[in-house]
Amino acid sequence: MKTVLLAGAALCALAAAPAWAQGPVSGTITDARTGGALPGATIFLDGAASGSTDAAGAFALPAVPAGPHELRVTFLGYEQQLRQVQGQADAQRLNASLTPGGVLTGEALVTASRANDRTATAYTNLGREDLAKRNFGQDLPYLLDQTPSVVVNSDAGAGVGYTDLRIRGTSNTGINMTINGVPLNDPESHGAFLVNLPDLASSINSLQIQRGVGTSQNGGAAFGASLNISTLDNRREAYAETNNTYGSFNTWKNTVQFGTGLVNGRFTVDGRLSRIASDGYMNRAASDLKSYYFAAGYQAKNTQLKFITFSGREKTYQAWYGVPEPALTGDRAQLQVYVDNGELSAANAARLLQEGRRYSYFTYDNQTDNYQQNHYQLHLSQGLGADWNLGAALHLTRGFGYYESFRARRKLVNYGLQNVVIGGQTITRTDLIDRKWLDNYFYGGTFALNYQPKAHEAFQATLGGAWNRFNNDHYGEVIWAQYASNGTIRHRYYFNDATKTDYNAYARATWQVLPRLGVYGDVQVRHIDYALAGVEDDQNDVATRARYTFFNPKAGATFALGAGQQLYASFAVGQREPVRSDFTDRPAGSPPAQAERLHDFEGGYRLNRPDAAFLGAGTALRLEANYFYMNYRNQLVATGQLNDVGTALRTNVARSYRTGVELTGAVSANDNISLSSTLTLSQNRIRDYRDVTYNADFDRVEAAPRTTTISYSPAVVSAHTLEGQPLKGLRAALLYKTVSRQYLDNTATSSRSIAPYQVLDFRLRYALHPRFVKEIELGLLVNNVLNREYVANGYTYGYVGASGRQENFNYYYPQATRNFLASVGVKF
Template sequence: MYFPILCYFYNKYPERLVDYKKDILLAMRLNITLCVLSLLAVNKVQAQDTASRRTDTTQRLNEVIIYQANKTTPVTFQNLDMKRIREKNIGQEPSFLLSETPSITVYSDAGSQQGYSYYRLRGIDQTRINTTLDGMPLNEPEDQGAYFSNYPDILNSVSRIQIQRGVGTTKNGAASYAGSVQLFSPDLTDSSAVTVGGGYGSYNSFRVFGEYKSGIKGRKALYVRASQVYTDGYKEHAFNNSQSVFASGGLFYDKSAWKINIMAGHQQNGMAWLPVADTIIAKNRKANANSKAEKDEFFQGLVQLQQVWRPSSHANITSGIYYTYLKGGYGFDGNNFAGLPSTGELFHYNFRSHFAGFFSNYTLTHNKTKWTTGVHASWYTRQHKGVDDVLGELYRNSGYKSEASAYSKLEYYLDRFTLYADLQYRYATFNYKGSVDLERLNWQFLNPKAGVNYAINNQWSVYYSIGRTGREPTRNDIFGGSDDLAADSSSKPIIYNRDAEYVTDQELGVKLNTQRFTAQLNGYYMRFHNEIVLNGQIGPNGLVLTDNVERSTRAGVELYAAYQLNKNLSLINNSSYNHSVIKEQHSTFRPVLTPELILNQEVVYQQQRWLLGVSGRYQGSSYIDFANTADINSYVLLNARAQYTLGRYIVSLFVNNLTNARYYNNGSVDASGNRSYFVQAPTNVYVAFKYTF
């Protein structure tokens, strides 16, 4: 299965395979060893269990999902209510829907809910949040960011979402430093249906989509969805024009299943990544600090092939290969960035990347144990090119990132106790080819995790876990915000940071699950070493700048609660309190964009064909600079929605920011102390419909 990937990389990058020979051999040896262990275990189980002759059903496809925590796993996680997600999804960036869970903050460049948006978990940015689709990494290896904007309307094709807060369980790709967001592709076992939908709202925002589900027919199934999303944006010349497709197909056999996912997105944006000075906001809240000429265009597509084999009733082997391609770039107005009159001449950042990898996992469930072990390896290359409208091409360089990892996870069930242990070894390397020579950078991590869950009775349980993980710096951290590596007077590369950062995370929680009331209350204590934190500044390539701090801690309490008062009325609460401290050179201060208190409360009333919902959000103040001299004020948001269902028709009305609150949720401070902010939209409305036949 994996030989074609190696052949592709040998033909395209033979010099890289020479450099990474040891890494590839290590991954292959790990894979071979695990396969041998798997076959031995399978043979043993088959000899003991005649039930292995049972044929699989189509439901076995769900076994692809091996990283999802279950109710006895002693980690802090939340499975999102997909029915409620589908009711609220109008093609907005997923960040806004994720922000309705504990400890997540969100802001958008354009002020509206389409286009570029960003989220933070426990005050930690999304380059430190692992994001996967059916176990496939979605984080770009160089900068470790996952960009939902490149796959517009992605939640329209997602069957499940699990958010893990803290280091959680081992997953493929970027480190689960703050947590993880796990997306799962369409469930091909759903009944056949065709759905069309659309919507229109403030700022000339609209979405149209069509979706087809075949259901399983003759061991085969097909899913296809296509979407168009557009908005002018709240800010001036901050439009977003995006298209996407998602196709998924499956083959189902007695003891195995195959699934392929193909996803592609294309987007064009009017750029709005610069915050706006407060003096300008006072005159025009819709002002855009980026010039009208600054635009971007990106295409990103992926293909993922998965195979599930169930050789016995106790054993399961899942494997997958994947490939992602990205091409695009954006224009940068240097005069405008420097505060000079714009001449319309731009500098263009252009990118093209290839990302390929594989993973294989073996799970053995027998008596009181569940053992899962697996390997993952990936190869990534991105070409960077800088082109000036007048001077032409100024530089061209390439970054190469590869990694190999192996893990083993064990759950042991002892009466009401679940004992959990998880150990991962991960090796990552970064190489660079450009006008400045850079020695290859290597990082090795051994990430242990352990925990215990105790079921007090059928309704109550408590858990405790402790885990440690490390994370290498991004390319932007290493280069100090430069897209082309700079050199000093002696032609040596200027490296800002090459050291890894580490966190030790402890989680303690209690869960309650009854017929009408569900709740999870947890506390956490995260202790960091050499943490890479935002310093409140933005580099000339539009990416935020960071600094290292010697010691820092993040601690807090998080609550999720849902109460069904009666058959018509339900209450949902997601709240969090965060106390974070950075200690550096005898000084103590708070990290940026980390509010202490966040409260989300929603009331939903449903009567026959009608559904009415009102939600409120309080977000406390937070600092926007490293020195804690400037902050953004706390704010309260009220949103409302109404839904009417008539047969196969669903019509929805959304009214956001009912009180017309004037608020910011991000900003920066320049060297002179001038403050700039990202303005978010005032009262806005959106109407949507959906028809299924």
């Protein structure tokens, strides 16, 4: 605690500190022909995407370090412009005019699906530098923890291995994720399993989070947000870097990356190798993660061609089940209820009391998940005259792997095995080890045709779409059994295969009708054909055939108030199909899962003042207030229960909504000290919800309808970062996160909930510039400085127990107490 107070005191003293020869750079980007502003132009500092222009064409870089730097400005269909900037204490203005008809940049390939100040939506942009200062080896969701409405959690407790994020209460199954415009979400489960792409953040040049429905995207619909990732930027200068991290729970991260820069003005090659390993905070929750990234590109005046391949391989000990509630409370009476109802054996109950909140249900030494995902992308960006350009991509994702489990006393017949007769004894059960496999291919193509007439720069339009197919085999094998019966090694006991075809087309346009007034329109048609055949592991026939056609319109308007101020409002429709488990894990007698529909209203105010002199010389100010009302029909919400691989089970609710405000702000003073905050206040409700329970005779009992809170949807989420520079090259930051109560099911019952929590982290980065290398950076991240014992995720389920009453059992995912990560990075 003393360390925290000293760090806070040091930060608060920064306001009077000298600028250490660095300060803000701001300016305006315009069209050289018309003089009109260019909103959405990308600003790069030393090859890193560091910002973009607003509706008035203005940009602001709050901190440019001492020394010479290259500032590059790019905009779709314009010549890029390079300027030299010298870091200095005083604020600088830099205005640039771009000439139409420039070399296409990699960013053009993802521009079509990104939001900007003309699209009247809520979004957050992060560049390479933003991600790098957060990247100590934790998974990507943890690098986004300080962005609006985000809640993150980790099965293993420390951010390495399986992690998840929710935005506005929506899990990643409702968050559309793309990499360079190519869908990342699994077409069947809609989940985006970032554990399969460890250290992806080291290869990202820019990232945009859109909240709400947002703009039309390829892949699954955005029902809470979308995450648009780009790795397409070309770094013009050669580079080589290595970064190594060590920390608590024997956590290691080793990364090596390189790039040739632009060779002969035409060719680029970039590569990365990464390994991340951790024992995890939870017992027996280790992760061993490996990945690579490789890109080769060619560019001419009007053409850019780039081949990208990246892959991740993960081996994680299963921590999917979490820990029973008595592990956290130490309540022996409650623990006995778990034993009496077969939730735990007496031996496991004794072990739970010994291991406490770090308890792991599994003890088999290879109770692991093993998966590899290989991605291949070929991108083309082609100029078509002065006003048109085309971005297109072909892609293939190959995924395969299994999770291995020890199963005690399983019925032989359930595995397609005959009972064993030894003497006069008939053996019907056996201990065994099985593997459940996934083996899939995802392939297709995407395109975006962009129109921006130079004679009418106030108008921009895009016609885009995609065709994608997914083939996925699901099967199980028995690799060992105490009584093998008629089985052989790798005896296959179930098999089913799925095929899903998804294609869409969209058209979008923005038009600056008046100098202050702009309008936006976007319409998408999407068709899905899904077929599933075969039997699941419970030997049930899961044959399914479903077709959907969705029409998703969007519209909005913006109004500039002057001096970097803007009002905006939009309306969007989003629809999406159920996921695989909604079909296969539906309780007997339940109606079939229905598609969801969302009407999303967004409206807000933005203020961006890179030269807020009224607050003091060199001060920059940014504020945004966003209101949202997301009205659902047939929303699929989590029941609080999981299937056998940790996937949340869901049910349709006829009417529900999410509404609230998102407040964000940032202020910085000459880069000496900065404060950024975000606060979300929301209501998340189901109308006419009927809770279902069972009595002692196992009869279904349906409660009277009432309005209740949607599961996993906190009413208050906030994040705050205070950062400063007490010494030249040394940056210190305090990061504070708060999340209010979350309910594990839809009954709003406090005994089945996640308690509110607050977490404080502390981060240090110290950059040195010796003569023999370009830079050495030392880093330290102390997570959970106040040593709070908290949980960030959980689940619940109920049934009639030994008492004859319905019992509810809660399981939680405890997060790590105080822990650290220390890093050394070298740039050559």
